[in-house]
Amino acid sequence: MPASFRNMSLVPRVLFGIGTFDQLNSVLLSHRRNARAPFVFLVDDVFTQRHDIVQKIPCSYDDQIIFVSTIEEPTTIQVDDLVQQIILNYQELPSGVIGIGGGSVMDLAKAVALLLTNKGGASDYQGWDLVQSPGVYSLGIPTISGTGAEVSRTAVLKGPEMKLGINSDFTPFDQVILDPELTLDVPKNQWFYTGMDCFIHCVESLNGTFLNAFSQVHGEKAMALCENVFLNSKLTTLEKSEQLMMASWLGGVSIANSQVGIVHALSYGLSFVKGIKHGLGNCMAIEHLETYYPEGTKMYRKMKDSHQIDIPSGVCEHLSEREYQQMTKIALSLNPLWENALGRNWKSVVNEKVVRELYEKM
Numbered sequence: 604m605p606a607s608f609r610n611m612s613l614v615p616r617v618l619f620g621i622g623t624f625d626q627l628n629s630v631l632l633s634h635r636r637n638a639r640a641p642f643v644f645l646v647d648d649v650f651t652q653r654h655d656i657v658q659k660i661p662c663s664y665d666d667q668i669i670f671v672s673t674i675e676e677p678t679t680i681q682v683d684d685l686v687q688q689i690i691l692n693y694q695e696l697p698s699g700v701i702g703i704g705g706g707s708v709m710d711l712a713k714a715v716a717l718l719l720t721n722k723g724g725a726s727d728y729q730g731w732d733l734v735q736s737p738g739v740y741s742l743g744i745p746t747i748s749g750t751g752a753e754v755s756r757t758a759v760l761k762g763p764e765m766k767l768g769i770n771s772d773f774t775p776f777d778q779v780i781l782d783p784e785l786t787l788d789v790p791k792n793q794w795f796y797t798g799m800d801c802f803i804h805c806v807e808s809l810n811g812t813f814l815n816a817f818s819q820v821h822g823e824k825a826m827a828l829c830e831n832v833f834l835n836s837k838l839t840t841l842e843k844s845e846q847l848m849m850a851s852w853l854g855g856v857s858i859a860n861s862q863v864g865i866v867h868a869l870s871y872g873l874s875f876v877k878g879i880k881h882g883l884g885n886c887m888a889i890e891h892l893e894t895y896y897p898e899g900t901k902m903y904r905k906m907k908d909s910h911q912i913d914i915p916s917g918v919c920e921h922l923s924e925r926e927y928q929q930m931t932k933i934a935l936s937l938n939p940l941w942e943n944a945l946g947r948n949w950k951s952v953v954n955e956k957v958v959r960e961l962y963e964k965m
Contacts, residue, residue: 611860612772614754617779619848621841624744624782628661631699634740640698641665643689645712647704647746648672656785660703665693673707676874676881679725679762682714689719696720699740699777705797706750706759706881709743713758713774716741725769726762731939734771743776746785748847749797749882751804751855753779759881765933766875781852783844795833795912796882798847799903802829803885804854806899807864811943814861822857825850833906864944865895868937869961872930877918886914891964895944919965931958 618626631642641664648670650656660668669685689697696719702712714725716738721728728734745753752759756775757768789797805826808818828850832843869892870884879887886907893900907914919927935941935958941949 609860612756612775613856613859614775614779615777617781617852619781621782621784621845623780624656624659624785627659627701627742627744627780630742630778630780631661631701635663635698636695637698638664639693640695641667641693642699642701643697643715644668644701644703645685645708645715646670647708650703650746656703667692671704671708671711673705675761675878676766677707677711677714677758677760679729679760682711682718682725682760685711685715686718686725689715697739699742700738701742701744702776703744703746705745705747706752706800709745709750709752709776710758710760710768712741712743713738713752713776714760714769717758717769717771717773725760726764728769728771729760729762729765729767731770732772734769734773737773740778741776742778742780744780744782744785745848745851747789747793747797748786748844748851749799749801751801751851751858753781754852754855754859756859761875765936766871767937781848783841783848786844786848787840791910792912793882795907795910796880796886798829798833798850798882799886799889799906800882801825801847801851801854802833802903802906803866803889803899804858804863805829806889806896806903807866807944808854808857808861810896810899811861811864812946813943818857818859818861821853822861825852825854825857828853830902830906834909862939862943864940865892868934868940869958871937872934872962873918873965875933876922876926876930879918883915886912887916887918887965888961890914891961916965919962922962927959927962930962931955934958 700716757770759768808822869888873884
């Protein structure tokens with residue numbers, strides 16, 4: 604196969620629609636290997652207060668629900684700890700790992716499923732196409748829309764040196780359940796930040812040098828859905844949830860066959876050094892990237908103003924020289940993102956000084 608073509612690995616099975624969460628038990632039945640091979644449910648700990656959700660999780664035999672905190676973004680250490688906990692608790696590998704939550708939980712579930720069958724620690728696989736073997740069966744159920752983590756071939760983790768994804772054809776879920784009802788109670792600011800993650804996926808994909816017809820058609824539809832969700836005041840809350848869930852999926856497919864860009868490169872540095880959540884970090888970055896994404900930045904500001912969202916400023920004001928250097932190093936290390944944005948000769952356009960000046964504006 605010519606090097607210019609990619610044989611993509613995407614999620615093979617998806618259930619979409621209101622009430623599909625109730626089908627989880629029937630979906631899992633055929634994937635249980637035996638009574639000693641449990642299903643492990645990784646669930647955002649925000650649902651400890653949502654008994655209506657937890658009670659619908661179909662636990663049998665020795666199945667286990669593990670509530671995970673998403674106050675901070677997922678780390679390689681967190682993945683390694685969960686894998687070790689699961690291995691020590693059971694005689695056999697799990698029948699599967701199910702993630703229920705936002706993008707952080709999606710990425711944790713994908714990474715844990717992989718590390719149960721691949722030797723070493725999660726940080727060993729941060730990068731592109733380093734995973735050698737399929738993981739255990741994995742299933743994702745997003746409860747917020749925008750990250751595209753439910754469909755992507757990456758599990759983004761903060762490691763000892765930087766924030767970087769486990770990017771591989773073995774990473775995508777085997778099954779995803781998309782139930783718009785699960786996203787109805789997301790707080791407004793979080794809804795906006797995560798929705799903008801989806802919108803920015805489209806901006807970076809559609810304006811990138813890696814763009815192709817496949818990524819373009821998915822990205823254009825996802826962008827149109829985002830604009831409708833955030834600018835059409837006539838939509839009901841449920842209609843917004845349905846459309847943003849589809850936008851997240853389509854935007855994720857778009858970048859799976861292209862790449863993200865400058866916004867994400869800068870956001871990764873902000874996350875690693877300042878602990879800023881990904882969606883908010885993207886918003887903080889695109890505020891200052893009109894030179895690179897003029898139309899995307901203009902539309903972003905229109906949507907932000909429409910919903911009266913205030914984006915924090917001055918967060919880099921008191922950083923040490925070491926912290927600036929660390930952020931800049933992380934951002935510039937993400938070669939594919941810069942190449943997608945600016946082409947193969949991107950290093951002739953962007954350097955440490957340029958990136959440092961962008962961070963100083965945030």
